[in-house]
Amino acid sequence: MKKENIQVNLMIPKSWKNELENLARIYSVEEGRTISYQELMRTAIREKFQLEKEDIGAWPGYSKKYRSDG
Numbered sequence: 001m002k003k004e005n006i007q008v009n010l011m012i013p014k015s016w017k018n019e020l021e022n023l024a025r026i027y028s029v030e031e032g033r034t035i036s037y038q039e040l041m042r043t044a045i046r047e048k049f050q051l052e053k054e055d056i057g058a059w060p061g062y063s064k065k066y067r068s069d070g
Contacts, residue, residue, distance in 0.1 A: 010041075017037065020037035020040055020041065021037045023037070023040060024036055024037045024039070024040055027040070
């Protein structure tokens with residue numbers, strides 16, 4: 001079965017984005033790899049709702065280094 005991904009546009013307060021970016025920088029240093037604030041959001045949603053970890057595939061500008069398992 002082919003996995004399908006969708007793009008969701010989400011509005012959050014600027015202060016949340018700033019905090020997520022700061023957390024992403026901290027996690028990036030701790031993990032020794034680049035972690036984006038979007039990855040933090042995906043991980044939090046997946047863990048909160050106990051969803052399976054699926055390959056999110058690729059999109060323009062996506063790099064394997066940004067994957068949670070990569």
